[in-house]
Amino acid sequence: MFRPLKKSFNLKKESKIDTDIKQTARRVYDAPNKGILWDWEVAGYIFTKAIAAGIIAFPFLFQMTGLVKVADSVLFTVAISSLLFLGLTGILLIKDLDQPKRFLYVLLRPNWTSWLVKGGYTITAFGGLVTLWCVLKYFDFPIIADLIVWPILILSVLLAIYTAFLFGQAKGRDFWQSPLLSLHMLLHSVVGGSAALLAASMFLPALMPLVPLLKEILIWSLLIQLLSFAAEFLSSHPTEDANKAAHMITHGTFRTAFWGGVVLLGNAIPLLLLIGKLRIAGCSRGLSFWY
Amino acid sequence: MSLKPKLGLIEKFAEGIGLIPKLNFEDGKIEPMNDPGDLSNYPPPEKWDDWVEYEPTKWSRKIKRHYTIVPTSCFNCESGCGLLSYVDKETGEVRKFEGNPYHPASRGRICAKGPATINQIKDPDRILHPMRRVGKRGAGKWERVSWDVVLDEIAAKIRKAIKEERNNEITYHVGRPGHEGFMDRVLQAWGVDGHNSHTNVCSAGARTGFALWDGFDRKMPDFANAEFILMISAHLESGHYFNPHAQRIIESKNSGTKIAVMDIRLSNTASRADHWMATYPGTEAAVLLAMAKIILDEGLYNEAYLRNWINWAAWLEADHPKTEISFENFILKLKEEYAEYTPEFAEQESGVTTQAVVDVARQIGRAGSRFSSINWRSASSGNLGGWQIARCLQFLNVLTGSLGTKGGSLPSSWNKYSPKMPNPPPPQKYWNELHFPKEYPLAHFEMSFLLPHFLKEGRGKIDVYFTRVFNPVWTFPDGFSWIEALRDTEKIGLHAALTPTWNETAYFADYVLPMGHASERHDIISYETHAGKWIAFRQPVLREVARRNGKAVKYTYETNPGEVWEEDEFWIELSWRIDPDGSLGIRDYFISPYRPGEKMTVDEYYQYIFERVPGLPEAAEKEGLTPLDYMRRFGAFEMEKEVLELHNKVLTEQQLYESLS
Numbered sequence: 019m020f021r022p023l024k025k026s027f028n029l030k031k032e033s034k035i036d037t038d039i040k041q042t043a044r045r046v047y048d049a050p051n052k053g054i055l056w057d058w059e060v061a062g063y064i065f066t067k068a069i070a071a072g073i074i075a076f077p078f079l080f081q082m083t084g085l086v087k088v089a090d091s092v093l094f095t096v097a098i099s100s101l102l103f104l105g106l107t108g109i110l111l112i113k114d115l116d117q118p119k120r121f122l123y124v125l126l127r128p129n130w131t132s133w134l135v136k137g138g139y140t141i142t143a144f145g146g147l148v149t150l151w152c153v154l155k156y157f158d159f160p161i162i163a164d165l166i167v168w169p170i171l172i173l174s175v176l177l178a179i180y181t182a183f184l185f186g187q188a189k190g191r192d193f194w195q196s197p198l199l200s201l202h203m204l205l206h207s208v209v210g211g212s213a214a215l216l217a218a219s220m221f222l223p224a225l226m227p228l229v230p231l232l233k234e235i236l237i238w239s240l241l242i243q244l245l246s247f248a249a250e251f252l253s254s255h256p257t258e259d260a261n262k263a264a265h266m267i268t269h270g271t272f273r274t275a276f277w278g279g280v281v282l283l284g285n286a287i288p289l290l291l292l293i294g295k296l297r298i299a300g301c302s303r304g305l306s307f308w309y
Numbered sequence: 310m311s312l313k314p315k316l317g318l319i320e321k322f323a324e325g326i327g328l329i330p331k332l333n334f335e336d337g338k339i340e341p342m343n344d345p346g347d348l349s350n351y352p353p354p355e356k357w358d359d360w361v362e363y364e365p366t367k368w369s370r371k372i373k374r375h376y377t378i379v380p381t382s383c384f385n386c387e388s389g390c391g392l393l394s395y396v397d398k399e400t401g402e403v404r405k406f407e408g409n410p411y412h413p414a415s416r417g418r419i420c421a422k423g424p425a426t427i428n429q430i431k432d433p434d435r436i437l438h439p440m441r442r443v444g445k446r447g448a449g450k451w452e453r454v455s456w457d458v459v460l461d462e463i464a465a466k467i468r469k470a471i472k473e474e475r476n477n478e479i480t481y482h483v484g485r486p487g488h489e490g491f492m493d494r495v496l497q498a499w500g501v502d503g504h505n506s507h508t509n510v511c512s513a514g515a516r517t518g519f520a521l522w523d524g525f526d527r528k529m530p531d532f533a534n535a536e537f538i539l540m541i542s543a544h545l546e547s548g549h550y551f552n553p554h555a556q557r558i559i560e561s562k563n564s565g566t567k568i569a570v571m572d573i574r575l576s577n578t579a580s581r582a583d584h585w586m587a588t589y590p591g592t593e594a595a596v597l598l599a600m601a602k603i604i605l606d607e608g609l610y611n612e613a614y615l616r617n618w619i620n621w622a623a624w625l626e627a628d629h630p631k632t633e634i635s636f637e638n639f640i641l642k643l644k645e646e647y648a649e650y651t652p653e654f655a656e657q658e659s660g661v662t663t664q665a666v667v668d669v670a671r672q673i674g675r676a677g678s679r680f681s682s683i684n685w686r687s688a689s690s691g692n693l694g695g696w697q698i699a700r701c702l703q704f705l706n707v708l709t710g711s712l713g714t715k716g717g718s719l720p721s722s723w724n725k726y727s728p729k730m731p732n733p734p735p736p737q738k739y740w741n742e743l744h745f746p747k748e749y750p751l752a753h754f755e756m757s758f759l760l761p762h763f764l765k766e767g768r769g770k771i772d773v774y775f776t777r778v779f780n781p782v783w784t785f786p787d788g789f790s791w792i793e794a795l796r797d798t799e800k801i802g803l804h805a806a807l808t809p810t811w812n813e814t815a816y817f818a819d820y821v822l823p824m825g826h827a828s829e830r831h832d833i834i835s836y837e838t839h840a841g842k843w844i845a846f847r848q849p850v851l852r853e854v855a856r857r858n859g860k861a862v863k864y865t866y867e868t869n870p871g872e873v874w875e876e877d878e879f880w881i882e883l884s885w886r887i888d889p890d891g892s893l894g895i896r897d898y899f900i901s902p903y904r905p906g907e908k909m910t911v912d913e914y915y916q917y918i919f920e921r922v923p924g925l926p927e928a929a930e931k932e933g934l935t936p937l938d939y940m941r942r943f944g945a946f947e948m949e950k951e952v953l954e955l956h957n958k959v960l961t962e963q964q965l966y967e968s969l970s
């Protein structure tokens with residue numbers, strides 16, 4: 019073992035260049051930590067975000083269009099639930115960042131060309147308006163509250179689909195450059211929202227008036243979703259990498275999760291059950307997003 | 310251009326209320342760099358015992374690796390830069406090499422070949438065990454043998470030759486020695502004139518030119534302090550000590566020194582020049598002579614220096630006996646002598662414009678004693694009469710009085726330490742005409758390229774031929790003559806190739822003996838890289854790690870990959886076996902200086918040397934270390950920072966006497 023060095027050791031030589039480098043050195047980049055594949059947080063936040071948007075959109079839309087008369091208590095409950103799912107979305111988004119400590123930079127040092135920023139603001143605005151709606155409702159300002167429902171509905175659509183634009187900006191990820199992506203995202207929300215509401219209806223009788231319409235919506239959205247899968251996976255993609263990714267999903271590493279989880283458990287079985295008029299539509303929830 | 314970014318309203322507001330930190334681009338402080346760790350330029354020695362770095366292959370998972378850092382010296386060119394070997398404490402594996410910032414010559418800055426040592430030690434094709442030829446020489450068939458067998462068989466042959474007084478039949482032919490004097494000592498101990506080199510296809514031409522002036526066959530330009538530098542050929546990238554020199558040349562350039570380069574190629578060196586003179590190959594001397602003329606004609610010469618240090622009176626007397634002997638007449642006659650070498654003549658010869666010749670000559674003259682020059686090497690080695698180029702170049706240093714001065718060109722040996730070895734043997738009493746044939750009395754080094762021809766002519770034979778870091782079949786002109794000679798077992802009785810890897814010459818060997826790379830061997834190194842004087846250690850790093858861990862190691866091959874050995878121990882063992890009973894007197898030179906009668910170990914050899922390096926024992930004591938441990942730990946020691954103007958030092962009686970002996 020070395021003996022500890024005495025202080026007198028003075029071999030250290032520094033040229034002017036060394037000193038200059040030291041004085042001016044600063045880190046200008048961060049080491050990305052996340053690896054090539056997106057981790058579970060990304061899938062998770064697409065899931066929670068879809069429900070946050072869908073769960074509020076249908077009751078509010080039915081109410082505003084007069085399609086169904088929705089009780090105030092239901093509106094209130096879905097608004098609070100939407101905020102909860104939105105909160106979860108936020109936590110997952112922050113967790114997914116390489117530098118979670120800097121999540122505020124996304125909003126406060128905004129790069130307006132990035133959909134990460136635009137999406138961040140969408141979430142913030144959506145959450146803000148829903149909260150405001152709750153407050154107005156609580157303190158009984160129904161007219162003003164009604165006024166902000168339409169903006170909430172528009173933002174819920176944006177909330178549902180902005181991730182498609184964000185993925186589209188990840189130019190290296192060929193598979194996500196698909197023009198169908200915003201449709202997929204919208205369908206996620208429609209399926210997620212309607213399925214969540216149907217599942218909740220088993221415990222909340224106040225939701226019952228919405229059930230017939232929701233069932234129809236779920237059946238159609240599942241059908242369209244299955245068709246969109248077919249369009250996505252049976253057709254050829256513009257680049258080789260996108261083809262490889264599609265092949266990985268349908269025939270490779272993810273084939274069990276895709277065929278068993280997404281297609282069968284998440285879409286086909288719920289669809290059959292719904293068509294068979296069995297009231298366990300809630301099972302379609304959850305697994306519809308994993309691809 | 311301002312680097313200051315424009316802040317948007319939101320950002321300004323958020324910074325204003327302290328939600329996010331302020332980016333102050335004015336003073337360069339963005340955020341403290343505390344992740345992954347304070348930026349340090351290099352590991353300080355007090356942390357070498359346990360240096361922590363993140364595992365690069367697991368980037369960026371931040372997995373910590375603990376290293377013990379062992380200094381050694383690069384062996385991939387003559388510079389011998391200081392390396393630090395990072396040995397994983399857990400696996401005992403050498404993971405990487407970086408520059409040793411405490412090395413006085415390379416100062417931590419190494420070229421790409423230094424860290425590439427890792428590729429050499431992990432080369433899957435390297436030779437891991439001693440191999441002996443099976444079948445005909447050159448047939449490419451080998452069998453693995455033990456070091457014991459190798460040593461016994463070769464020793465028996467050498468012993469026989471020495472006993473039969475065929476001392477000239479033993480030859481050690483080396484390309485890149487990479488150490489100070491070890492082998493000369495061995496050959497002298499054997500009493501053979503057995504040293505051969507590659508120098509005559511490389512630097513001998515230029516060396517001759519310099520040596521004819523003052524006996525020093527290389528110059529050490531003090532680039533760091535020069536005001537004007539003239540380089541002939543591509544020194545920055547291909548000269549001896551190119552890296553330690555290059556960093557000082559570029560530092561000088563950055564602080565205003567001007568550089569002129571003569572090279573027909575737009576080499577890396579030429580590309581850094583302020584004046585690039587693309588001389589036709591071999592015409593450099595014409596330009597140099599024209600510059601000498603300009604310096605003389607314009608009175609830019611250093612009169613005081615010339616008066617003191619040039620035997621001008623003797624020259625006048627010899628060449629102009631009718632002229633009165635005075636310095637003024639000397640200059641007058643000298644001008645006449647050089648009158649024909651006009652800048653126009655130089656342009657005609659070399660293609661360099663008159664204007665450029667005049668311009669550079671004036672700058673050299675003005676730089677005076679701070680004019681540094683070097684010729685390494687193609688101009689001298691690649692052209693007939695190339696030695697005159699070096700000779701003419703030194704004339705400029707003489708005229709400007711820049712020999713031995715700060716910023717001038719120093720005799721190489723001023724800045725190179727010659728180690729004091731234990732029990733030095735007397736010089737050999739043989740003259741080997743296969744190396745220095747009588748018809749070449751002015752040969753400055755061995756006429757090595759003629760060796761196969763001499764053998765073919767029947768001038769002699771070689772009974773035992775060692776090649777080391779030397780591959781003439783590939784690198785010498787006329788490789789096929791080498792193949793012929795090497796194939797002929799009548800001409801070369803035994804050929805042992807000491808090499809870490811296969812090469813074209815090893816293919817024609819009887820024994821291929823794997824010797825270690827930079828981190829697998831012992832050597833000492835001292836070169837003229839700057840005005841200081843230093844010594845450095847090359848050591849087998851895994852052996853040193855074993856020692857640090859308290860494990861006893863007898864021979865370096867115990868810790869090297871396979872049975873890869875090192876020359877030092879090989880020669881000691883071989884010498885011991887050549888003279889098993891001591892009757893040849895060879896053993897005496899391989900006896901431990903510390904344990905009478907017992908065989909010297911490699912540690913004792915270096916211990917003896919380091920104990921005698923001026924200043925090293927004292928420096929080691931300050932650290933609480935022995936001199937050997939100091940070198941094991943730090944890898945290098947600078948004994949003097951500036952060795953200048955030695956010619957102006959008055960010698961004591963004793964020194965005068967010693968200089969004569």
Ligand code: SF4
Binds near residue numbers: 386389421424553
């Ligand atoms: S310049 Fe230094 S690092 Fe590069 S090969 Fe030569 S000795 Fe090694």
